[in-house]
Amino acid sequence: MNRIVIPNPLSLIDIPVGGSARVVNILTIGANRRRLLDLGLVPGSIIEVIRRSPAGNPTAYLIKGTQIALRNEDARQILVDTN
Protein backbone atom coordinates (compact mmCIF):
# COMPACT_ATOMS: atom_id res chain seq x y z
CA MET A 1 0.00 0.00 0.00
CA ASN A 2 1.21 3.43 -0.90
CA ARG A 3 1.45 5.91 1.90
CA ILE A 4 1.86 9.58 1.51
CA VAL A 5 4.58 10.76 3.80
CA ILE A 6 3.86 14.14 5.33
CA PRO A 7 6.89 15.65 7.01
CA ASN A 8 6.17 16.16 10.68
CA PRO A 9 5.64 19.86 11.16
CA LEU A 10 7.39 21.36 14.14
CA SER A 11 5.29 23.08 16.76
CA LEU A 12 6.49 25.53 19.39
CA ILE A 13 6.37 22.78 22.01
CA ASP A 14 9.15 20.91 20.15
CA ILE A 15 11.66 23.74 20.58
CA PRO A 16 14.02 23.13 23.52
CA VAL A 17 14.70 25.71 26.22
CA GLY A 18 17.32 28.14 24.91
CA GLY A 19 16.26 27.55 21.31
CA SER A 20 14.32 29.82 19.01
CA ALA A 21 11.98 29.43 16.05
CA ARG A 22 9.89 31.42 13.61
CA VAL A 23 6.10 31.25 13.59
CA VAL A 24 4.71 29.78 10.37
CA ASN A 25 1.04 29.27 11.19
CA ILE A 26 -1.47 29.03 14.01
CA LEU A 27 -3.82 26.07 13.92
CA THR A 28 -6.66 27.36 16.06
CA ILE A 29 -9.49 29.60 14.86
CA GLY A 30 -11.84 32.12 16.39
CA ALA A 31 -11.28 33.83 19.72
CA ASN A 32 -8.35 31.63 20.66
CA ARG A 33 -6.51 32.42 17.43
CA ARG A 34 -7.21 36.10 17.99
CA ARG A 35 -5.79 35.87 21.51
CA LEU A 36 -2.57 34.24 20.31
CA LEU A 37 -2.17 36.80 17.50
CA ASP A 38 -2.64 39.61 20.01
CA LEU A 39 0.14 38.15 22.15
CA GLY A 40 2.46 38.65 19.17
CA LEU A 41 2.32 35.12 17.73
CA VAL A 42 1.99 36.27 14.15
CA PRO A 43 3.56 34.48 11.18
CA GLY A 44 7.18 35.61 10.86
CA SER A 45 7.70 36.39 14.57
CA ILE A 46 10.83 34.93 16.14
CA ILE A 47 10.09 33.22 19.45
CA GLU A 48 12.70 32.26 22.04
CA VAL A 49 12.06 29.54 24.60
CA ILE A 50 13.10 30.97 27.97
CA ARG A 51 12.22 28.28 30.51
CA ARG A 52 9.72 25.63 31.44
CA SER A 53 7.98 25.70 34.79
CA PRO A 54 8.96 22.87 37.16
CA ALA A 55 5.75 21.03 36.31
CA GLY A 56 6.58 21.32 32.59
CA ASN A 57 3.58 23.54 31.88
CA PRO A 58 3.34 26.47 31.19
CA THR A 59 6.47 27.55 29.34
CA ALA A 60 7.89 31.08 29.20
CA TYR A 61 8.68 32.52 25.77
CA LEU A 62 10.24 35.75 24.62
CA ILE A 63 7.82 37.21 22.07
CA LYS A 64 8.51 40.61 20.53
CA GLY A 65 10.54 41.78 23.49
CA THR A 66 8.24 40.56 26.28
CA GLN A 67 8.20 37.34 28.28
CA ILE A 68 4.89 35.56 27.90
CA ALA A 69 3.84 32.28 29.51
CA LEU A 70 1.91 29.94 27.24
CA ARG A 71 0.16 26.73 28.11
CA ASN A 72 1.56 23.77 26.24
CA GLU A 73 -1.89 23.19 24.73
CA ASP A 74 -1.51 26.58 23.04
CA ALA A 75 2.13 26.06 22.09
CA ARG A 76 1.16 22.83 20.30
CA GLN A 77 -1.12 24.84 17.99
CA ILE A 78 1.69 27.08 16.81
CA LEU A 79 3.60 25.73 13.83
CA VAL A 80 7.18 26.93 13.51
CA ASP A 81 10.38 26.43 11.54
CA THR A 82 13.92 26.78 12.72
CA ASN A 83 15.73 27.83 9.53
Added chain:
Amino acid sequence: MIKTNSLPVHGQETTKNFVIALAGNPNVGKSTVFNRLTGLNQHTGNWPGKTVIKAEGAFSHRNRRYTLVDLPGTYSLHASSTDEQVARDFICFSRPDLTLIVCDATCLERNLNLVLQILEITDRVVLCVNLLDEAERKGIYVDTAMLSQQLGIPVVGTAARSGRGLTRLKDVLDDMVAGKIVTTPRQVVYDPELETSINELEERLTPYLPDWINSRWVALRILERDYSILDHITCTRLGSYPRQVVKEEVALCLT
Protein backbone atom coordinates in the same frame (compact mmCIF):
# COMPACT_ATOMS: atom_id res chain seq x y z
CA MET B 1 -19.35 55.75 36.49
CA ILE B 2 -16.74 58.43 37.16
CA LYS B 3 -16.80 59.93 40.60
CA THR B 4 -16.54 63.67 40.51
CA ASN B 5 -13.60 65.07 42.38
CA SER B 6 -13.16 68.31 44.20
CA LEU B 7 -9.69 69.48 43.27
CA PRO B 8 -9.32 73.20 43.69
CA VAL B 9 -9.09 74.97 40.36
CA HIS B 10 -6.59 77.76 40.16
CA GLY B 11 -7.55 80.98 38.49
CA GLN B 12 -10.61 81.00 36.32
CA GLU B 13 -13.47 78.69 37.18
CA THR B 14 -14.09 76.00 34.58
CA THR B 15 -17.12 73.79 34.83
CA LYS B 16 -16.17 70.89 32.62
CA ASN B 17 -14.13 68.08 34.01
CA PHE B 18 -12.29 66.25 31.22
CA VAL B 19 -12.01 62.49 31.55
CA ILE B 20 -8.86 60.82 30.28
CA ALA B 21 -8.63 57.03 29.99
CA LEU B 22 -5.14 55.65 30.53
CA ALA B 23 -4.56 52.49 28.49
CA GLY B 24 -1.60 50.36 27.46
CA ASN B 25 0.10 46.98 27.58
CA PRO B 26 0.91 45.51 31.00
CA ASN B 27 3.96 46.90 32.80
CA VAL B 28 4.68 49.86 30.51
CA GLY B 29 4.45 52.51 33.24
CA LYS B 30 0.76 53.46 33.15
CA SER B 31 0.52 53.73 36.93
CA THR B 32 3.80 55.65 37.03
CA VAL B 33 2.41 58.17 34.54
CA PHE B 34 -0.84 58.20 36.54
CA ASN B 35 0.99 58.94 39.80
CA ARG B 36 3.15 61.59 38.15
CA LEU B 37 0.15 63.39 36.73
CA THR B 38 -2.19 63.11 39.70
CA GLY B 39 0.29 63.00 42.55
CA LEU B 40 -1.66 60.13 44.00
CA ASN B 41 0.07 57.12 45.33
CA GLN B 42 -1.42 54.00 43.93
CA HIS B 43 -0.11 50.53 44.39
CA THR B 44 0.69 48.71 41.17
CA GLY B 45 -0.43 45.16 41.89
CA ASN B 46 -3.78 43.81 40.81
CA TRP B 47 -6.56 44.62 43.19
CA PRO B 48 -8.27 41.67 44.81
CA GLY B 49 -11.79 40.77 43.85
CA LYS B 50 -13.77 42.10 40.95
CA THR B 51 -12.33 45.57 40.62
CA VAL B 52 -13.93 47.33 37.71
CA ILE B 53 -11.52 50.21 37.35
CA LYS B 54 -8.07 50.11 38.87
CA ALA B 55 -7.81 53.70 40.00
CA GLU B 56 -8.83 57.22 39.23
CA GLY B 57 -7.30 60.52 40.17
CA ALA B 58 -7.49 64.18 39.34
CA PHE B 59 -5.21 66.98 38.25
CA SER B 60 -5.41 70.50 36.88
CA HIS B 61 -3.39 72.04 34.11
CA ARG B 62 -3.76 75.45 32.44
CA ASN B 63 -7.02 76.08 34.31
CA ARG B 64 -8.65 72.89 33.18
CA ARG B 65 -9.60 69.98 35.41
CA TYR B 66 -9.01 66.39 34.45
CA THR B 67 -9.98 63.02 35.83
CA LEU B 68 -7.54 60.30 34.91
CA VAL B 69 -8.70 56.69 34.89
CA ASP B 70 -5.98 54.03 35.11
CA LEU B 71 -7.19 51.01 33.11
CA PRO B 72 -5.86 47.45 33.40
CA GLY B 73 -2.88 46.66 31.19
CA THR B 74 -3.85 44.56 28.15
CA TYR B 75 -2.34 43.41 24.87
CA SER B 76 -5.61 43.83 23.04
CA LEU B 77 -9.22 44.95 23.35
CA HIS B 78 -10.87 41.76 22.21
CA ALA B 79 -12.68 41.19 25.48
CA SER B 80 -11.25 37.71 25.89
CA SER B 81 -10.42 38.45 29.53
CA THR B 82 -12.06 40.59 32.20
CA ASP B 83 -9.21 43.10 31.98
CA GLU B 84 -9.62 43.47 28.25
CA GLN B 85 -13.35 43.87 28.61
CA VAL B 86 -12.97 46.52 31.30
CA ALA B 87 -10.52 48.50 29.17
CA ARG B 88 -12.59 48.14 26.02
CA ASP B 89 -15.89 49.03 27.68
CA PHE B 90 -14.39 52.09 29.30
CA ILE B 91 -12.76 53.41 26.13
CA CYS B 92 -15.82 52.71 24.05
CA PHE B 93 -18.90 53.13 26.20
CA SER B 94 -17.86 55.52 28.96
CA ARG B 95 -16.86 57.95 26.24
CA PRO B 96 -13.83 59.58 27.83
CA ASP B 97 -12.82 62.94 26.37
CA LEU B 98 -9.42 61.47 25.54
CA THR B 99 -7.59 58.18 25.63
CA LEU B 100 -3.93 58.35 26.60
CA ILE B 101 -2.05 55.25 25.51
CA VAL B 102 1.22 54.52 27.26
CA CYS B 103 3.66 52.27 25.45
CA ASP B 104 7.10 50.82 26.00
CA ALA B 105 9.83 52.38 23.84
CA THR B 106 11.95 49.22 24.16
CA CYS B 107 9.39 47.05 22.37
CA LEU B 108 7.27 49.38 20.27
CA GLU B 109 6.22 46.77 17.75
CA ARG B 110 4.41 44.73 20.40
CA ASN B 111 2.73 47.84 21.76
CA LEU B 112 1.46 49.11 18.42
CA ASN B 113 -1.08 46.29 18.16
CA LEU B 114 -3.15 47.82 20.96
CA VAL B 115 -2.60 51.33 19.57
CA LEU B 116 -4.12 50.37 16.21
CA GLN B 117 -7.02 48.65 17.95
CA ILE B 118 -7.80 51.76 19.97
CA LEU B 119 -7.54 53.91 16.84
CA GLU B 120 -10.31 51.74 15.37
CA ILE B 121 -12.59 52.87 18.21
CA THR B 122 -11.75 56.52 18.69
CA ASP B 123 -9.80 59.37 17.15
CA ARG B 124 -9.35 61.19 20.47
CA VAL B 125 -6.01 59.59 21.28
CA VAL B 126 -2.60 60.73 22.50
CA LEU B 127 0.33 58.32 22.52
CA CYS B 128 2.95 58.45 25.26
CA VAL B 129 6.14 56.54 24.38
CA ASN B 130 7.45 55.78 27.85
CA LEU B 131 10.62 54.15 29.18
CA LEU B 132 12.73 56.31 26.85
CA ASP B 133 15.60 56.05 29.35
CA GLU B 134 15.50 52.23 29.23
CA ALA B 135 15.40 52.36 25.44
CA GLU B 136 18.38 54.69 25.27
CA ARG B 137 20.31 52.36 27.54
CA LYS B 138 19.68 49.67 24.94
CA GLY B 139 20.68 51.95 22.09
CA ILE B 140 17.10 52.38 20.87
CA TYR B 141 16.05 55.87 19.77
CA VAL B 142 12.41 56.50 18.90
CA ASP B 143 11.55 59.02 16.19
CA THR B 144 8.40 60.38 17.85
CA ALA B 145 7.76 62.91 15.09
CA MET B 146 7.77 60.17 12.46
CA LEU B 147 5.60 57.94 14.64
CA SER B 148 3.14 60.78 15.07
CA GLN B 149 3.04 61.33 11.33
CA GLN B 150 2.56 57.61 10.64
CA LEU B 151 -0.18 57.15 13.25
CA GLY B 152 -1.91 60.50 12.72
CA ILE B 153 -2.04 61.30 16.45
CA PRO B 154 0.18 63.31 18.82
CA VAL B 155 3.12 61.34 20.25
CA VAL B 156 5.08 62.42 23.33
CA GLY B 157 8.25 60.71 24.57
CA THR B 158 8.59 60.26 28.35
CA ALA B 159 10.62 58.66 31.07
CA ALA B 160 7.88 58.74 33.68
CA ARG B 161 9.92 57.45 36.60
CA SER B 162 12.12 60.53 36.50
CA GLY B 163 9.36 62.84 35.27
CA ARG B 164 10.96 63.58 31.90
CA GLY B 165 8.49 64.71 29.25
CA LEU B 166 5.48 64.98 31.55
CA THR B 167 4.98 68.74 31.29
CA ARG B 168 5.01 68.39 27.52
CA LEU B 169 2.51 65.54 27.86
CA LYS B 170 0.14 67.71 29.90
CA ASP B 171 0.45 70.51 27.33
CA VAL B 172 -0.45 68.11 24.52
CA LEU B 173 -3.42 66.69 26.45
CA ASP B 174 -4.60 70.24 26.98
CA ASP B 175 -4.13 71.15 23.31
CA MET B 176 -6.21 68.11 22.41
CA VAL B 177 -9.17 68.94 24.66
CA ALA B 178 -8.91 72.58 23.57
CA GLY B 179 -9.39 71.40 19.99
CA LYS B 180 -6.02 72.77 18.87
CA ILE B 181 -4.92 69.41 17.49
CA VAL B 182 -6.72 67.56 14.72
CA THR B 183 -5.99 63.85 14.51
CA THR B 184 -6.10 61.64 11.41
CA PRO B 185 -5.79 58.17 12.94
CA ARG B 186 -4.21 55.50 10.79
CA GLN B 187 -6.83 52.89 9.92
CA VAL B 188 -6.16 49.23 9.33
CA VAL B 189 -7.39 48.26 5.86
CA TYR B 190 -8.45 44.62 5.62
CA ASP B 191 -8.57 42.50 2.50
CA PRO B 192 -11.14 43.52 -0.13
CA GLU B 193 -13.65 40.78 0.65
CA LEU B 194 -13.69 41.69 4.33
CA GLU B 195 -13.85 45.40 3.53
CA THR B 196 -16.97 44.78 1.43
CA SER B 197 -18.65 42.96 4.32
CA ILE B 198 -17.62 45.66 6.77
CA ASN B 199 -19.06 48.41 4.59
CA GLU B 200 -22.28 46.53 3.95
CA LEU B 201 -22.87 45.74 7.61
CA GLU B 202 -21.87 49.23 8.68
CA GLU B 203 -24.42 50.76 6.33
CA ARG B 204 -27.20 48.55 7.64
CA LEU B 205 -26.30 49.13 11.25
CA THR B 206 -25.80 52.88 11.20
CA PRO B 207 -29.50 53.84 11.53
CA TYR B 208 -29.72 51.88 14.76
CA LEU B 209 -26.51 53.09 16.36
CA PRO B 210 -26.05 56.13 18.57
CA ASP B 211 -24.09 58.82 16.72
CA TRP B 212 -21.13 58.75 19.10
CA ILE B 213 -20.17 55.19 18.35
CA ASN B 214 -17.79 54.20 15.57
CA SER B 215 -19.99 52.10 13.30
CA ARG B 216 -17.04 50.55 11.43
CA TRP B 217 -15.71 49.24 14.71
CA VAL B 218 -19.11 47.82 15.68
CA ALA B 219 -19.34 46.11 12.28
CA LEU B 220 -15.88 44.57 12.76
CA ARG B 221 -16.75 43.18 16.17
CA ILE B 222 -20.01 41.74 14.91
CA LEU B 223 -18.21 40.08 12.01
CA GLU B 224 -16.08 38.46 14.70
CA ARG B 225 -19.37 37.37 16.27
CA ASP B 226 -18.84 39.47 19.36
CA TYR B 227 -22.43 40.44 20.11
CA SER B 228 -21.68 41.77 23.59
CA ILE B 229 -21.32 45.20 21.99
CA LEU B 230 -24.88 45.17 20.69
CA ASP B 231 -26.17 44.45 24.14
CA HIS B 232 -24.34 47.50 25.43
CA ILE B 233 -25.58 49.83 22.76
CA THR B 234 -29.13 48.62 22.54
CA CYS B 235 -29.69 48.26 26.26
CA THR B 236 -28.30 51.61 27.20
CA ARG B 237 -29.38 53.73 24.29
CA LEU B 238 -32.18 52.25 22.28
CA GLY B 239 -34.32 49.84 24.24
CA SER B 240 -35.13 46.31 23.23
CA TYR B 241 -37.03 46.80 19.97
CA PRO B 242 -34.10 48.11 17.89
CA ARG B 243 -31.90 45.41 19.38
CA GLN B 244 -34.07 42.80 17.70
CA VAL B 245 -33.92 44.77 14.45
CA VAL B 246 -30.15 45.00 14.65
CA LYS B 247 -29.84 41.27 15.28
CA GLU B 248 -32.00 40.58 12.24
CA GLU B 249 -29.87 42.91 10.10
CA VAL B 250 -26.78 41.16 11.34
CA ALA B 251 -28.23 37.74 10.60
CA LEU B 252 -28.96 38.91 7.04
CA CYS B 253 -25.38 40.06 6.57
CA LEU B 254 -23.86 36.90 7.92
CA THR B 255 -25.78 34.55 5.67
